[in-house]
Amino acid sequence: xxxxxxxxxxxLTLPAAAARAELRQHGNTIFTLPEGWSMGQxxxxxTLTLWSRLPDDECEFCRMWIARSxxxxxxxxxxxxxxxxxxxxxxxxxxERIGEVSxxxxxxxxxAMQALKSGRDVQILLAVEIADRTxxxxxxxxxxxxxxxxxxxxxxxxxxxxxxxxxRYLTEGAAPLLGAPDPGGISxxxxxxxxxxxxxxxxxxxxxxESEIFVxxxxxxxYDGTPPGGLQSFDRAAALRAGDMSFGNYRIRxxxxxxxxxxxxxxxxxxxxxxxxxxxxCTDSATCTRVQTLPDGTKINGRIESFSHTGFSPGSxxxxxxxxxxxxxxxxxxxxxxxxxxxASASFESGGYAGSSSSxxxxxxxxxxxxxxxxxxxxxxxxxxxxxxxxxxxxMIGGDYLKTGP
Numbered sequence: 001x002x003x004x005x006x007x008x009x010x011x012l013t014l015p016a017a018a019a020r021a022e023l024r025q026h027g028n029t030i031f032t033l034p035e036g037w038s039m040g041q042x043x044x045x046x047t048l049t050l051w052s053r054l055p056d057d058e059c060e061f062c063r064m065w066i067a068r069s070x071x072x073x074x075x076x077x078x079x080x081x082x083x084x085x086x087x088x089x090x091x092x093x094x095x096e097r098i099g100e101v102s103x104x105x106x107x108x109x110x111x112a113m114q115a116l117k118s119g120r121d122v123q124i125l126l127a128v129e130i131a132d133r134t135x136x137x138x139x140x141x142x143x144x145x146x147x148x149x150x151x152x153x154x155x156x157x158x159x160x161x162x163x164x165x166x167x168r169y170l171t172e173g174a175a176p177l178l179g180a181p182d183p184g185g186i187s188x189x190x191x192x193x194x195x196x197x198x199x200x201x202x203x204x205x206x207x208x209x210e211s212e213i214f215v216x217x218x219x220x221x222x223y224d225g226t227p228p229g230g231l232q233s234f235d236r237a238a239a240l241r242a243g244d245m246s247f248g249n250y251r252i253r254x255x256x257x258x259x260x261x262x263x264x265x266x267x268x269x270x271x272x273x274x275x276x277x278x279x280x281x282c283t284d285s286a287t288c289t290r291v292q293t294l295p296d297g298t299k300i301n302g303r304i305e306s307f308s309h310t311g312f313s314p315g316s317x318x319x320x321x322x323x324x325x326x327x328x329x330x331x332x333x334x335x336x337x338x339x340x341x342x343x344a345s346a347s348f349e350s351g352g353y354a355g356s357s358s359s360x361x362x363x364x365x366x367x368x369x370x371x372x373x374x375x376x377x378x379x380x381x382x383x384x385x386x387x388x389x390x391x392x393x394x395x396m397i398g399g400d401y402l403k404t405g406p
Contacts, residue, residue, distance in 0.1 A: 024264045025177045027243035028069035029135055031167040034159040037064070039263070046243030047087070052155070059141060059155040061121075067136035068243035069171075076112035076127035077103045079134055084116060086125065087138035092118060106165055108172075120144050124156065126164060131171040137164055170240065177264045181220030181249040186276055189231070189293055189370060189388055190214045193399060194286030211399025212282045213386055215370075222250040222259060226386050226398070230369030231293065236262075252276065291388040293370030294395070298387070300330035300365070300372065302395070302402040330365065330402070336374055337362040372397055 024033045026048045033039065033050070036058075040049035046068025052059045065087045073079065080101055088095065098115035105111075110129040115122065122143035128135045139160050141152030168174035193211045215223045221234050224246045229235070239247055240262070248261040255274040259267040272278035272287060282288035307325045326340035338361045363376045372387040385398040395402040 022264070023177060025262060026066045026245060027240050028130070028133060028170045029066060029167050030169070030174050030177060031066070031163050034163055037159065039265070042243070042245065048243070048245075054155070059152055061140075061142045062152055062155060063140050064160055065136075065138035065140075067138070069130075069241065070134050070136070072129065072132050072134045075103075076110050076129045076134060077101045080112045080114050080125055080127040080136075083127075083136065084114065084125065086136055087123065087140070088118060095123065098122070111164075117143065122149060122152070128164065128167075130169045133169070133171050135167075135169070176240065176262065178248055178260060178262045182251065183218060184216065184220040184250050184252065185218060186216050186252075187218045188216060189291050189386060190216070190276075190279065190282075190288040191291045191386075191388065191390070191396070191399075192279070192282030192286035192288035194282065210286075212286075212288060213399075214282075214288060215386075216250060220249050220251070221247060223247045224259075224261070226371065226384055228384060230371035230384065230386070232369045289391060291390060291396075293386065293388045294367055296368050298367040299332040299334065300367070300387075300395070300402065301332045302330055302404040304328040304397060304400045304402060306400075330372075334364050334366065335362065336365045 022033045024031055024039065027046065036052065036054035037050050038053045040051045040063070042048050048066045050064035050066070052062040052064075067086060084095055084097075085092075095116040095118040098117055101112055101114040103110060103112050112127045114125045116125065117123075120143060121140050124139045126137040126139075128137070137160075139156050141156070142148050143152075170176060191211065191213045213225055215227055215231065217234060221236070223234060227234055227247075228239075228244070234247060236247065239245075245261060245263040248259055250260075251258040252271070255271045257269040257271050257276070257280050259269065261267070269280045269282075271280045277290060279287040279289035305325075305327050307323075322342070324340070324342045326338065329337045331337075338359075340359050361376060361378070363374055365372055365374045367373075367387060370386060370388065371384050374383045374385075376382075387395070387397050390396050395404075
C-alpha cells in the first residue's frame with residue numbers, strides 16, 4: 001500500500017470515540033492528552049514534546065510536537081510549505097516530501113497537512129488556522145517497514161487527530177485552564193541545591209548538583225525557574241503567547257504548598273515546620289529556602305568554572321573518553337567573557353581517534369530585578385539568570401557558585 005494513500009485515508013478521520021484523556025494547555029492551545037501519552041520537555045523555542053507511553057510498546061518510537069503559537073502571516077498550506085524543518089534537528093538532512101500538501105476545512109478551521117520522510121522516520125506536519133494565529137503540530141513514527149507505518153498511522157488517527165480537532169484556543173475565546181490567582185501573602189525567591197546520581201558511559205555512578213529556583217509574588221503567582229523579567233510583575237498573557245508554561249498559582253494550606261501550573265498539572269510540596277520561612281521540599285535531597293537577591297546595578301567580580309570527564313566502560317576494549325571545561329568571567333567594568341574547551345579521544349585495537357574544539361564569547365552584563373542579564377556582542381538574545389546570596393552569603397548565579405579567589 002502506498003504511504004501517501006494510507007496517510008490521506010486516516011489523517012483527518014475522527015474516530016467515533018476518543019480515548020480517555022486529561023485536559024492540558026500549551027500557550028494558546030487547550031487540548032486533551034490522550035491516555036498513554038505523557039508530557040515531555042519544552043524547548044527554548046516554545047515547542048512542547050509529547051511521548052508515547054502506550055502499553056505493550058505500541059507506537060514505541062512515536063512522539064508528538066505542539067509548537068509555539070504564531071501570528072498568522074498567510075494561508076496554512078503556504079506556511080506549512082515554508083516550515084518543513086520545524087521539528088527537525090539542525091544537523092538532519094533535508095526531508096523528502098511524500099505527496100503534496102493537502103488543505104481541508106474542519107469546522108471553523110482550515111487544516112493543512114504534509115507528510116515527510118526523514119531518515120528512518122516519517123513525519124506528519126499540520127498547520128491549523130485559528131483566527132489571527134496559526135498552530136503547528138507534528139507527529140513522528142518509525143517507518144522502516146509498511147507494517148510499522150500502518151500501525152503508527154492507526155495510532156495517529158485514534159489518538160492524535162482527535163486531540164487536534166477537538167482542541168480549543170484562547171484566541172477564539174477559550175478560558176485558560178489556570179484561573180485568576182488568589183493573593184498568597186509571600187514574595188521573593190526560594191532556592192535549593194541537591195544531589196543527583198547517574199550512571200556514566202564508564203559504568204561509574206556520578207554525582208551532580210541540581211538546583212531549583214522558585215519565584216513568588218504576593219498576588220498568588222509563582223514561577224518555576226528564572227522568570228524572563230526577574231522579580232518585576234509577571235506578565236501571564238505574554239508568557240502564554242510565548243508558550244512558557246512554567247508559571248502558575250500557589251496556595252498555602254497548613255504545611256502544604258500547592259502549585260497549580262498553567263498547563264493544567266499540579267504539584268504539592270511539604271513546608272518545613274509549616275513555615276515558608278523554614279523552606280519547602282525542593283529537589284529529592286534538598287530544601288528550598290528564601291534567598292536574598294542582589295540589588296540593581298551590582299557589579300560582579302569573579303568566575304564560574306565547570307569541568308567534566310567521562311571515560312569508556314571498563315572491559316569495553318576502548319580507552320580514552322570525553323572532557324569538557326568552561327569558565328565564565330565577570331568583571332567590575334560591566335563586561336563578561338566565556339571560554340570553553342571540549343575534547344574526545346578513543347584508542348582500540350584497530351586504531352583510534354582524537355579531536356577537540358574550543359569557543360569564546362563576550363559581551364556586557366547588568367543586574368536588574370534580581371537577575372544578571374548578559375548581552376552578546378554577536379547579537380544573540382540576552383541570557384537572564386537569577387543572582388542571589390545563599391544562606392552562607394555566597395554569590396550564586398542560577399545554580400552555580402561565583403568564585404572570587406585564586
